[in-house]
Amino acid sequence: MKLHNELTATEALSEMDAGTLTAERLLRACFDRIDAREDVVGAFIHLDRDSALEMARRIDQSGRKGPMGGIPFAVKDIIDTHDMPTAYGSRIYAGHQPAADASCVALTRAAGGILVGKAVSTEFANFFPGKTANPIDPARTPGGSSSGSAAAVADCMVPLSLGTQTTQSTIRPAAFCGIYAYLPSQGDFRCSGVREAAGSFDRLGPMARSIEDLMLFRDVLLRIKPRPAGPVEDKAPKIGFCRTTLWDQMEPCMRAVMEEAVARLERAGAQITDITLPASFDGFSEAHRKVSSFEFVRNFAHEITHHWDEISEALRNGRIRHGLETDFEEYRAARRYLAQSRALIPEIFADVDVLITASAMGEAPLGLHATGSAAIGEIFTPLYLPCVSIPCGVGPNGMPLGLQVLAAADDDARLLAVSRWVDRHLN
Amino acid sequence: MKLHNELTATEALSEMDAGTLTAERLLRACFDRIDAREDVVGAFIHLDRDSALEMARRIDQSGRKGPMGGIPFAVKDIIDTHDMPTAYGSRIYAGHQPAADASCVALTRAAGGILVGKAVSTEFANFFPGKTANPIDPARTPGGSSSGSAAAVADCMVPLSLGTQTTQSTIRPAAFCGIYAYLPSQGDFRCSGVREAAGSFDRLGPMARSIEDLMLFRDVLLRIKPRPAGPVEDKAPKIGFCRTTLWDQMEPCMRAVMEEAVARLERAGAQITDITLPASFDGFSEAHRKVSSFEFVRNFAHEITHHWDEISEALRNGRIRHGLETDFEEYRAARRYLAQSRALIPEIFADVDVLITASAMGEAPLGLHATGSAAIGEIFTPLYLPCVSIPCGVGPNGMPLGLQVLAAADDDARLLAVSRWVDRHLN
Numbered sequence: 001m002k003l004h005n006e007l008t009a010t011e012a013l014s015e016m017d018a019g020t021l022t023a024e025r026l027l028r029a030c031f032d033r034i035d036a037r038e039d040v041v042g043a044f045i046h047l048d049r050d051s052a053l054e055m056a057r058r059i060d061q062s063g064r065k066g067p068m069g070g071i072p073f074a075v076k077d078i079i080d081t082h083d084m085p086t087a088y089g090s091r092i093y094a095g096h097q098p099a100a101d102a103s104c105v106a107l108t109r110a111a112g113g114i115l116v117g118k119a120v121s122t123e124f125a126n127f128f129p130g131k132t133a134n135p136i137d138p139a140r141t142p143g144g145s146s147s148g149s150a151a152a153v154a155d156c157m158v159p160l161s162l163g164t165q166t167t168q169s170t171i172r173p174a175a176f177c178g179i180y181a182y183l184p185s186q187g188d189f190r191c192s193g194v195r196e197a198a199g200s201f202d203r204l205g206p207m208a209r210s211i212e213d214l215m216l217f218r219d220v221l222l223r224i225k226p227r228p229a230g231p232v233e234d235k236a237p238k239i240g241f242c243r244t245t246l247w248d249q250m251e252p253c254m255r256a257v258m259e260e261a262v263a264r265l266e267r268a269g270a271q272i273t274d275i276t277l278p279a280s281f282d283g284f285s286e287a288h289r290k291v292s293s294f295e296f297v298r299n300f301a302h303e304i305t306h307h308w309d310e311i312s313e314a315l316r317n318g319r320i321r322h323g324l325e326t327d328f329e330e331y332r333a334a335r336r337y338l339a340q341s342r343a344l345i346p347e348i349f350a351d352v353d354v355l356i357t358a359s360a361m362g363e364a365p366l367g368l369h370a371t372g373s374a375a376i377g378e379i380f381t382p383l384y385l386p387c388v389s390i391p392c393g394v395g396p397n398g399m400p401l402g403l404q405v406l407a408a409a410d411d412d413a414r415l416l417a418v419s420r421w422v423d424r425h426l427n
Numbered sequence: 428m429k430l431h432n433e434l435t436a437t438e439a440l441s442e443m444d445a446g447t448l449t450a451e452r453l454l455r456a457c458f459d460r461i462d463a464r465e466d467v468v469g470a471f472i473h474l475d476r477d478s479a480l481e482m483a484r485r486i487d488q489s490g491r492k493g494p495m496g497g498i499p500f501a502v503k504d505i506i507d508t509h510d511m512p513t514a515y516g517s518r519i520y521a522g523h524q525p526a527a528d529a530s531c532v533a534l535t536r537a538a539g540g541i542l543v544g545k546a547v548s549t550e551f552a553n554f555f556p557g558k559t560a561n562p563i564d565p566a567r568t569p570g571g572s573s574s575g576s577a578a579a580v581a582d583c584m585v586p587l588s589l590g591t592q593t594t595q596s597t598i599r600p601a602a603f604c605g606i607y608a609y610l611p612s613q614g615d616f617r618c619s620g621v622r623e624a625a626g627s628f629d630r631l632g633p634m635a636r637s638i639e640d641l642m643l644f645r646d647v648l649l650r651i652k653p654r655p656a657g658p659v660e661d662k663a664p665k666i667g668f669c670r671t672t673l674w675d676q677m678e679p680c681m682r683a684v685m686e687e688a689v690a691r692l693e694r695a696g697a698q699i700t701d702i703t704l705p706a707s708f709d710g711f712s713e714a715h716r717k718v719s720s721f722e723f724v725r726n727f728a729h730e731i732t733h734h735w736d737e738i739s740e741a742l743r744n745g746r747i748r749h750g751l752e753t754d755f756e757e758y759r760a761a762r763r764y765l766a767q768s769r770a771l772i773p774e775i776f777a778d779v780d781v782l783i784t785a786s787a788m789g790e791a792p793l794g795l796h797a798t799g800s801a802a803i804g805e806i807f808t809p810l811y812l813p814c815v816s817i818p819c820g821v822g823p824n825g826m827p828l829g830l831q832v833l834a835a836a837d838d839d840a841r842l843l844a845v846s847r848w849v850d851r852h853l854n
Contacts, residue, residue, distance in 0.1 A: 082729065096526050106728035187762070190626065192726040196619040223725055224755045298650055299619040301533035302509065328651045332837060335614070410759060 102193025529620025595804025
């Protein structure tokens, strides 16, 4: 029997509908968990218990309102909130109070979601980490940059959270912490009120402990009427297994888990095809770095001018230096190359419903000084494809591993349906 | 002999280089003009004379620093500034003080630009107008949504300003006020810190009184080393003359001025080809409205939830109602249709260097209750092409008219070079 804070959002909504759970009890269970664990996990930069409780009571009194009525959620601290400070993971903005909720926060609240706090982000959603530890093994990174968002959901502090991804900032922490995450087709979710890192790649990524919850969250963020997920489809999908050029660099456990997962899905009826990405994609990593660094440096012109000393050395000598060294023609050539590459995507999906590939290079590494390799993101993020990360096995250190399912652009509905099928046969 | 405030930025920089002008004298001339005319024009929602003067003196004392050192500029009030309030054209945010400069402001200031104030925007860069009048005839609209940005430059209050465009919000006011404006290839300028209306279309648009100034401003916003514009090319371009399906609805003066301009350019050596956009583009207007309205409603979820009564009826019954009525599948189909249409662009430019078309339907209409038709923007903005608006003749009421020059995506350098050639032969 699950504790209330361990329920998924969908389960909690059912219980609330059935009258066996109130928003206040659910929220108190979440805060009990936070009280018990936050010292170790460090998922939050800010919590607001009182106003969350007031909101929960109001929902209980008025009857549940909205498709997410009474569901606690957290958002990455690069996302503006009108009633909680937003520091963008930087000491420059400690205590900064925005005037409005970001679009995604306002939409989730309008659907009845209860914001409990701001989850730790790395500095400006880049690589310099915050305080968060991996809840499975606090000696290890939760991944980044959506560190707190992943840890809070994984540790059952909240059922839902929002992260963002510019390289591998949602999928990687979800995999490292053993939870589910979703990125929509590029452009589907509005990022207004979310601090831009590199607009060409930035995406909001919901995190949860089930795919049904991701589907619900998606509908809320699109402001469309959520439909019940219904039963998992019986029909086995056609799956392209994409090892990528990084295969040999992955940890052996990651390769083993992927091979085993593919074998299991095949036994369950999936038609598996090995997919090799076009050789012309080999420059993605460099192109992604050029585009993201060029844009990052322009986006942070204010901080570079006024707050240079308060920016971490890691960021100054990394992304910023690289962005200053990238000239406009290189940037534009990289952007054009990626756009032209995306034109080849329909071919990749000609004979398969989805691709599957690893969500990260292996287990969450030891230490909180870094957030692990984002290399896989440099390949897939520029493709603008919708994707889901699914927990898949454990490594030799007992840490969760994850696989990604990706579908063609605008094929989010199929992606989510197939992901549920994959999840049922793996977990 | 021009007054100092009448100089273009490029001219003023030459004079400052030659030692015949100081930043302080230039700025004082601009403020003298503002003092004399602001009551009539109403270009600004906020001015900051003291800190601008302090900055000018500092630049004079230290020697001119940066490629725009000592040049006064204004920005549309949907653009964040760390030291001036930013109201997004809405009474909801009267007096609101952002924590940081938007990327574009920080980049311009880092280049030595002196921000003198925030220029009036329509409400959230939509259609409900602010107080600004057309400086040529204060009984007429300056156009919108970048109303104050256009009026301030046209009235020689500042040499440079920044507007934004989601439909026709930069090109139209530039034409109505008789100045030059430029929109880059979609995605070139970072919009971080600029309040998003509809991210699929939003672009920053510099405004000025010469094309050389637009080129300088572009380099500053891209954070690349500005190069001197050099002489206007002698070689006559190949020009596609695009009347559009709106031709018969344009005011007769607009059609006459366009025909005359084309005849004059042809006499100057340009090779003119009539270009008809593909019939498949006929749905652009509807598609633009669906995409922009869908995105607008999600972006303004916070204001819709918390400040409904403070939103104008025009916006509630216009863009917002339309956005609420547009469902996600319609939105996505419209977005896909526009993307597929953009794939036809190379064909359009197969035999021409640029397109020219009207910047607006005619003269700035009488009255300050509306900002004029944006219909032309619904055709060209979704194409993501770089473009320049050039003053071109006057109508029967003595109001300026404008024509647009458009080039293929990423062909901004050619666009600007050809625009200078066109300008030399028209003005």
